[in-house]
Amino acid sequence: MEQRLGPFSFKDESFSVVLHEKRFPGARAPLFSQTLDTVQVRDGADAVRFQKIFKYRVETEGFERSVTASARLLSGKYFSGLLISYRLRLSTGENAEAWQVFGYQDGRYKPQDARFRVFDKPQRGDYGANTSAEMQLVTPNGVVTKPITPEGEIFEFRVWTGNFYLFLPVGVDFANGKLKPGMRCAGTGGSRPGMHEIGCDVRVEAERKPPDAEMTFLRLFPGKPGRLDEGEAQHLVLDKNSKVEILKASAFVDWGLSGDLMQVAFRDLCLQVRIEGDDQKTGWIQSEEDFAAVGLPSRSPEP
Amino acid sequence: MKTLRLVVIGLLAVVVIAVAWRTITAPPVAAAQGSAKPLASVQQPNASQSSTLATATPVAVALEKETEERLGPFAISGNNYIVVLHKKHLAATEDTGAADGVVAMEIADTAGTVLYRRSFPLEADPESVTFWSVFAHVLSGTNGKGLLVKSGPDIDESVPDPESKASYEQIFGFVSGKLVPFSGPFFVTLEKPDASGVVRTQGALGSQADELRMALGTGRFVMIVPLRLDWAQGKLTLGPQCAETAAGGAHATCQYLIYDPSAYLQRPKAVTFVRLYSTPDEKSGRAERVVVKPVSQIEFLAYKADMVMKQPDASSPASPTDWPLKDMLQVGIAPNTDAWLQVRIDGKVGWIHSDEDLAAVGLPQPPDEPDAQ
Numbered sequence: 001m002e003q004r005l006g007p008f009s010f011k012d013e014s015f016s017v018v019l020h021e022k023r024f025p026g027a028r029a030p031l032f033s034q035t036l037d038t039v040q041v042r043d044g045a046d047a048v049r050f051q052k053i054f055k056y057r058v059e060t061e062g063f064e065r066s067v068t069a070s071a072r073l074l075s076g077k078y079f080s081g082l083l084i085s086y087r088l089r090l091s092t093g094e095n096a097e098a099w100q101v102f103g104y105q106d107g108r109y110k111p112q113d114a115r116f117r118v119f120d121k122p123q124r125g126d127y128g129a130n131t132s133a134e135m136q137l138v139t140p141n142g143v144v145t146k147p148i149t150p151e152g153e154i155f156e157f158r159v160w161t162g163n164f165y166l167f168l169p170v171g172v173d174f175a176n177g178k179l180k181p182g183m184r185c186a187g188t189g190g191s192r193p194g195m196h197e198i199g200c201d202v203r204v205e206a207e208r209k210p211p212d213a214e215m216t217f218l219r220l221f222p223g224k225p226g227r228l229d230e231g232e233a234q235h236l237v238l239d240k241n242s243k244v245e246i247l248k249a250s251a252f253v254d255w256g257l258s259g260d261l262m263q264v265a266f267r268d269l270c271l272q273v274r275i276e277g278d279d280q281k282t283g284w285i286q287s288e289e290d291f292a293a294v295g296l297p298s299r300s301p302e303p
Numbered sequence: 304m305k306t307l308r309l310v311v312i313g314l315l316a317v318v319v320i321a322v323a324w325r326t327i328t329a330p331p332v333a334a335a336q337g338s339a340k341p342l343a344s345v346q347q348p349n350a351s352q353s354s355t356l357a358t359a360t361p362v363a364v365a366l367e368k369e370t371e372e373r374l375g376p377f378a379i380s381g382n383n384y385i386v387v388l389h390k391k392h393l394a395a396t397e398d399t400g401a402a403d404g405v406v407a408m409e410i411a412d413t414a415g416t417v418l419y420r421r422s423f424p425l426e427a428d429p430e431s432v433t434f435w436s437v438f439a440h441v442l443s444g445t446n447g448k449g450l451l452v453k454s455g456p457d458i459d460e461s462v463p464d465p466e467s468k469a470s471y472e473q474i475f476g477f478v479s480g481k482l483v484p485f486s487g488p489f490f491v492t493l494e495k496p497d498a499s500g501v502v503r504t505q506g507a508l509g510s511q512a513d514e515l516r517m518a519l520g521t522g523r524f525v526m527i528v529p530l531r532l533d534w535a536q537g538k539l540t541l542g543p544q545c546a547e548t549a550a551g552g553a554h555a556t557c558q559y560l561i562y563d564p565s566a567y568l569q570r571p572k573a574v575t576f577v578r579l580y581s582t583p584d585e586k587s588g589r590a591e592r593v594v595v596k597p598v599s600q601i602e603f604l605a606y607k608a609d610m611v612m613k614q615p616d617a618s619s620p621a622s623p624t625d626w627p628l629k630d631m632l633q634v635g636i637a638p639n640t641d642a643w644l645q646v647r648i649d650g651k652v653g654w655i656h657s658d659e660d661l662a663a664v665g666l667p668q669p670p671d672e673p674d675a676q
Contacts, residue, residue, distance in 0.1 A: 217576045217592040219659065232668065233659040235575040237594055 001034070005071045007044075010080030011104050014044040017071040017084060027062030031089060036067040039084065041102055049116055050102065052260070065090050076153040079103060079174045081119075083157075086261060087301075095300055097160055098261035105177035106151070120178035121262040122170075122255040151175035154182045156203075160301040161266055163291045164206035166249055168264065179262065181253060189227060199225045199250040199268050206246045206271075208295035215239050216293035218275070220283035225250035225270050228284055236275055244294045247272040247282070271296075368392040369406075374439045376413070379448050380477035383413050386439040386452065391425050399427035404434025406623075408452065410475060410482065418482050419475065422623040423454070433457065435627070438466045440496050442474060444504035444513030447534025449476035451502050453491065466496075471628070478537035485532065486539045486614055487630030492517050493527065493562075504532060511535040514542060518562050519634060523666040524644075525562035526606045528634060539632065541612050557610075558645070561603040568665045571595055577663045579653025583607050583643035591653060599649050601664055607654075608642035611635060 001023060006016035020038040027033035041050040057064040066089045074081045081103025089095040100118050107114025137144045152173040159168050169182025185200035216238045223231035238244070252267040270286035273294055285291065288298055370390045376383035389407040393399075402425055410419040423435035436458040442451040455469035462468075471488040493516040496502045504513035512533045519528050529542025574597075578590035595601070613633040621627045636642055643656040646664055655661060658668060 215594070232662055235577070235659060235663045237574045237576050 008071065008073045008082050010073065010075070010082070015049070015082055015102075016042045016046075017069070017082070018042055019069055022056060022063070024058065024062050029062055029091070031066050032062035032064075032091060035063045035065065036069055036086075039069055041082065041084075050118065059091075062091075074101065074103070074155050074172070076155060076172075079153045079172050081172065081174075083155075089300070096258075096263065098258055098263045099157065100261060101172060101179060103172070103174060106175045108175065117177055118260065119172065119174075121257050122178070122180050152180065156182075157264075158205065159264060161249075161269060162298050163288075163296040164204055164246070164249075164271070165301070166251070166266070167203040167205065168253065181255065189224070197252070199252045199270075202249045202251060204246050204249045204271065206296055208244060208246070209297070210240050210295045211292065211297075218285065218290055218293045219287070220273070220275070220281065220285060221270075222283050225284055226268055228270065228286060234281070234283060236281060238275065238293060243276050245274040245277070246294070246296075247274060250284070368394070377439065377441050377450050379441065379450055379475075379482070382477070382482075384418075384450060384482065385411050385413070386437070386450070387411055387417075388437050393425060393427050393432075396427075398429045400432055402427040402432040402434050405437045405454075406435075408437045408454070410450065410452075412482075419484065419620070421473075421620045421627075422625070423621075423627050424623075436460060436465065436469070438469060440500055440502045442502045442504065444532065444534065445507035446509075446511050446513055447476060447532075449474050449485070449532075449534070450482070451475075454488065471631070474532065474539065476534055476537055478535070483537050484620070485537050486632040487620070488628055489539070489632035489634065490517055490519060492530070505529075508532075508542075515539075517634060521606075521636070521642075522669055523661050524564055524567065524603065524606075526608075527560040527562055528610065529559075530634075539612075539614075541610055541634070558605040558607045559610075561606055561644075564601075564603055564666075568601065569667055570597055570601070570665050571599075571663065572597060575663045577646070577648060577655055577660045578657075579646070579648070579651060579655060580643075581653060583641075583645070583654040583656070585656075591651070593648050593651050593653070595648055595663055595665075600647075602647040603664075604645040604647055604652065606642065606644050609637040609640040611637040 001021045003019040003021065004016050005019065007014040008016070018038075018040040019036060020040075021034050022037045023034045024032070035056050036054050037056065038054070039052050040048050043049050054067050056067075067086060068089075069084055069086050071082060071084045074083045081101055084100045084102070086098040086100075087095060088098070102116065102118055104114060104116055105119075135146050137146050152171050152175065154169050154171050156167040157170050159166050171180035171182045173180050183200050185198050186195050187198040188195055218236045218238055219233040220236055221228040221231055221233050223229070249269065249271050251269040254265045254267060256263045256265060268286070270284045271291065271294075272282070272284050275281040285294065291297065368391065370392070372388040372390060374386040374388065376385055387409040388405045389409070390403065391406045393402040395401040404425040405423050406425050407423065408421045409417045411417045423437070424433055425435070426433045433456060435454055435456050438453040440451045440453075442449045452473045452475070453466060453469035454471050454473075458465050458468040469491060472491050473488045474485045475482055476485055477483075494502050494504065504515055506514055508514050508531050512531050512535075515530045515532055517528045517530055518525050531540045531542055533540065575595050576592050577595050579593050580587055580590050611634075615630045615633075619630060621629050641656065643654045644661065644666075645652065645654050648664065655664065662668065
C-alpha cells in the first residue's frame with residue numbers, strides 16, 4: 001500500500017514523501033495490522049532523492065511493531081526544508097518518536113556542498129547554530145551593527161513525553177547541514193559548585209483528562225527543577241472541579257540516534273502547575289502519580 | 304535524606320548550648336571537684352574595697368556579693384547529705400543589669416566534707432544576664448534511693464513553680480560506699496516531686512534498677528525515652544524495652560511513646576493528605592493516601608527510632624572555666640537513622656517518615672531549626 005504526502009515546495013523545488021506500508025489482514029490488534037516498509041523522498045521529477053527501508057517481523061497475530069510516519073514543511077525566515085516524523089509502537093506498550101530533517105545545505109563557503117541531504121543529529125557538546133541576523137563590528141568610529149545572513153534558524157519540534165507535548169527548540173544549521181540543540185541552560189546552586197548545566201524551561205501543550213476518582217493527591221514542590229528535594233512538598237487534595245493550570249515544563253534534553261533517525265530523551269522532567277489560581281499553590285510536580293493527579297496520566301499520544 | 308532532619312533536638316541543643324556557653328568567661332574561682340574539702344565559708348566582700356574599685360574604674364564594674372544556701376538534709380542509704388548553693392549577686396552598673404545566680408553547687412556530708420562540686424556561670428553584659436538556678440530532691444525508686452539535682456539557666460524564681468523551668472537533671476547515688484554521680488547532667492525527666500518533695504521513679508526494672516522517662520524533643524514533636532537507672536552499678540542507660548537493644552544499652556532501635564502533642568500540634572488549616580505505609584519501610588508497598596482535614600482526629604501512636612546515648616567523662620564535672628554542660632549525657636536519635644512515626648488519622652493507622660508527611664499531620668519543621676537555615 002502506498003501513501004503520498006505533499007507536495008512540499010522549497011528552494012524552487014517540489015518534493016513528495018512516499019510511504020510504502022505492509023498490511024497484516026486479520027491482525028488481532030488494528031494497531032499492529034500495518035507498518036511502514038519504505039519511506040522515500042521524491043523530487044518534482046519523481047526521482048528518489050532519499051530512501052529508507054524499515055525492517056519488520058511478522059508474528060502470529062500481527063506485526064511485532066508498528067511504525068508510522070508523517071511529514072510537514074519546515075518553513076522559516078532563512079531556511080525551508082522537510083521534517084519527517086516517525087512513531088514506533090511496540091506490542092509491549094512502549095512507543096517512541098524519531099525525526100529526520102531534509103533540506104539544502106548552504107553552499108556559501110563551498111558551493112559544491114550545496115546539496116539536498118538529511119541533516120545530521122546534534123552531537124554532545126553542540127550548541128547554538130548562529131541564528132543572529134546582525135553582527136556588531138568595532139570600528140574606529142565606534143561599534144557598528146551590520147546585517148548578516150545567519151547560518152541557522154530555530155524551529156520548534158512538538159515532542160510527546162508520554163504524558164504531554166513539549167515544544168523543543170531545535171537549531172537547523174543549514175551552513176553545515178546539521179541540527180543543534182536550540183537551547184542550553186546553565187545556572188548555579190544545588191550540590192554542584194559553580195555554573196553548571198541545568199534543565200531548561202520548555203513550553204508545554206497538555207490536554208488534561210480529569211481523573212475518574214473523586215479526589216486525587218498532589219505533591220507540589222516549591223523548589224527549583226533539579227533541586228526539588230531542597231523544599232518540602234506541599235500536599236494538596238484535588239477534586240474534579242479543581243482549577244489546574246499547566247504553566248511550563250523543565251527538563252534536560254538528551255539527543256540520540258536510532259539508526260539514522262534522530263531521537264530525544266528527557267531527564268528530570270517536571271511540570272510547573274498552579275492550583276486554584278493561587279500563587280501559594282504554584283510549584284513543580286515530577287512523578288507519574290502526580291502527572292496523573294492533574295489529569296495527565298501516562299498514555300499514547302492522540303493519532 | 305530529609306528524614307534525617309528529625310535528628311534529635313537533644314544533640315542539636317547540646318551543640319547550640321555548647322557554642323553559646325563557650326563564649327562566656329567564667330569567674331576566676333578555683334576548681335575544687337575531684338577532691339573532698341571542707342565547705343567553703345560564706346565570703347562577704349569588703350565594702351570599702353568594692354567602693355574603691357568602683358571609683359578607680361567607674362565603667363562597668365559590678366559589685367559582687369556572695370551568699371550561701373543549704374538544701375536538705377537528704378537521707379540516702381542511711382547517710383545525710385546537704386546540697387550547698389553558692390550564690391553571687393552582681394550589682395547593676397551603668398552598662399549592665401543586676402544578676403543573681405548560683406555559681407557553684409556542692410554536695411557535702413554531715414561532716415562538711417565536699418563530695419561533689421559543679422560550677423555555673425554568672426554573667427551580665429549590656430544585652431543580657433546569664434544566671435543559673437539549682438534545686439534538689441530525694442529520688443526514690445523500688446530498688447534504690449538517690450539524690451536528684453535539677454538545674455537550668457535564666458529561671459525567673461519569682462514565678463510559681465520555677466523548678467518546672469529547669470532544663471537539666473543529674474542523679475547521685477551510693478555505690479561502693481561512696482556517693483557518686485550516675486552520669487553527667489541530662490535533659491529533665493517527666494517525673495515530678497510529690498507533696499513531700501520526693502521524686503519517684505516509674506517502677507522497678509528487675510531487682511537492681513528503676514525506670515525514668517525522659518522527654519526528648521525531635522524538633523517536630525516530643526518523644527518519651529525510657530531510661531534504666533541501675534542503682535547497683537551507678538549507671539544510666541537506655542531503657543530495656545527494645546528487642547534490638549545492644550549490649551550495654553548504649554544503642555537501641557525500638558518504639559517510643561509520644562508526649563501529649565496538644566501543646567505543639569499545628570492542625571492543618573486546609574485539607575491535605577498524608578502517605579501512610581503499613582509498616583515502617585518504604586519498600587513495604589505503595590503508601591495509602593489519607594486525607595487530613597482541619598477537624599481530623601490526629602493521634603501519634605509511636606516513634607520508631609535508633610537511639611544512642613553518649614556519656615562524656617562524668618567523673619570530671621564542669622569547673623569555673625569550663626562550659627557548664629561539658630559532661631552532659633547525650634541522648635538522641637542516631638545519625639543516619641530512618642526514623643518513623645506511627646499515626647492514626649480518623650481511625651486509619653500507618654507509618655510516616657518524610658518531612659512533607661510530618662508537616663501534613665501538623666508537625667512542621669520549626670523555623671529556627673539550625674539546619675533549616
